[in-house]
Amino acid sequence: MFKVEVEKECGCFKKSEYQKEKSFESRDEALLYTEAITELMNEEFCSKHYFSAHKMTENEFVIKMNDGQGGGCCGGGHCS
Numbered sequence: 001m002f003k004v005e006v007e008k009e010c011g012c013f014k015k016s017e018y019q020k021e022k023s024f025e026s027r028d029e030a031l032l033y034t035e036a037i038t039e040l041m042n043e044e045f046c047s048k049h050y051f052s053a054h055k056m057t058e059n060e061f062v063i064k065m066n067d068g069q070g071g072g073c074c075g076g077g078h079c080s
Helices: 011-015 027-044
Strands: 002-006 021-024 049-057 060-067
Touching: 002 027, 011 027, 021 027, 027 049, 027 060
Parallel strands: 002 060
Antiparallel strands: 002 021, 049 060
């Protein structure tokens, strides 16, 4: 089993249909999902944050949130 997790949930993420954690049977499926969802979040969300994909272990991928393109947090208190 391979796991993909979003490390922190910003307001845009909470309003989206995306899940904080998702499991896959194959590594390739998990990797493709991680890369695709990271790209979609960077394109669709408000650009206050930048999301990046990381392989943490052999079976775990994490999408991290960084202060990004918009210059910082949106101020909702949920980014820490």
